[in-house]
Amino acid sequence: MTVQGLVIERVAPGSIAAELGMEPGDRLVAVNGLPVEDILDYRFLTCDEELTITLVKASGEEWLCDVEKDFDDDLGVDFAGGGLEPIRRCQNRCLFCFVDQMPRGLRPTLYVKDDDYRLSFTQGNFITLTNLRERDLERIIRQRLSPLYISVHTTNPALREKMLGHPRAGKIMEQLHRLAQGGIEMHTQVVLCPGINDGVELERTVRDLVNLWPAVRSVAIVPVGLTSYREGLFPLRPFTREEATLIVEQVQTWQDHCLERCAHAVVFASDEFYLLAGRKVPPALRYDDFPQTENGVGLVRLFLDEWEKISQSLPRALPCPRKVTVATGMLAESVLAPVVARLNEINNLAVELAVIPNRLFGPQVTVAGLVSGKDILEALEGRNPGQTLVLPAVMLRQPEQVFLDGMTVQELSGRLNRPVIVVDGPAELVEACLESEGFCPCPSQ
Secondary structure, X not given: OOOOOEEEEEEOOOXXXXXXXXXXXXXXXXXXXXXXXXXXXXXXXXXXXXXXXXXXXXXXXXXXXXXXXXXXXXXXXXXXXXXXXXXXXOOOOOOOOOHHHOOOOOOHHHHOOEOOHHHHHHHXXXXXXXXXXXXXXXXXXXXXXXXXXXXXXXXXXXXXXXXXXXXXXXXXXXXXXXXXXXOOOEEEEEEEOOOOOOHHHHHHHHHHHHOOOOOEEEEEEEEOOOOOOOOOOOOOOOOOHHHHHHHHHHHHXXXXXXXXXXXXXXXXXXXXXXXXXXOOOOOHHHHOOOOOHHHOOOHHHHHHHHHXXXXXXXXXXXXXXXXXXXXXXXXXXXXXXXXXXXXXXXXXXXXXXXXXXXXXXXXXXXXXXXXXXXXXXXXXXXXXXXXXXXXXXXXXXXXXXXXXOOOEHHHHXXXXXXXXXXXXXXXXXXXXXXXXXXXXXXXXX
């Protein structure tokens, strides 16, 4: 058998696998005679109630194990690499690739360019489809690997080939139609580059994608990210305030059309466009079910709506004086400034907003998620952060709580000689500022 199968890393005690004698180091090669290439094959094929499992022991001996189980019973095994190794790497040479713009010395995983449809299904990673083979398309449809997250950028074949630097990039609409006909739902993104895929090209792209609704569930429009490390790369520039305003207005027009046509907004501008334009983010009803928060779409609206509820139940005073510093990236200053101002109305509480310039990637990078530990240390040098420093969770890789530059929260806390609290959302922010675990935003309590 040519398929190598999956290496078992752990067997749960008392599980079906343990009863069959499976052990770490064994390879699960096939189920009911069908090869198992990855965790998706394993999940798909083990749904049956009667199984014949082909197992190759660490000694090289081959076993055939017959299993009778309930439909939803798991065998109780974990596989090396999560059953998804090796991952499929990106073959593109995108004009705007962020990985190509990163400085050296960051976490090694940040330099990995994946373009793997399996990670799109399991983790929500965006893929370009340029490396998709016919058998991959057939498998996606057969195994119902839905939804997928797809980087479209443009539906103009020639322009997409130029932007992605790949000769098969122009087949995108053919691929999207095929997936739609196969019942696969898709969330799409357009990384917008001024003067390249905006304007008339963006109009075309949005029209093509919206015409594939309900298979295409969302279209997120996000601005290209540019660092200071672009020497030798294709010349790109950031959006101006006026250009961002135009994008926001275009999106509102498209949303109006989609809401009238299918009762869904479908098309969204990232929060960054609204903040750059100095515009208020739309109400929640214009974000559908918030399908692309991981892409920076709707996070500000969710934060503001939760804060609106919580702010009504803040205490008038703290029993003892307390000073806290809340750190964020430059882009979120306008969002957090009113929040900090309201917290400072509480007697005995002093909250300082520390807006952290990005020295790691350069001043054009303003989002909090790309702030490094060293950036924070340098920004707070010579300042008194008070009893506690509060950071947004988006700055860190979870659950390890590690910054992009490899510094841990524990290291940062030690360097600052004070506690560092990581928060996710307004409720946790208020808890950290008030030093009140389990703060209840309910006005009646």
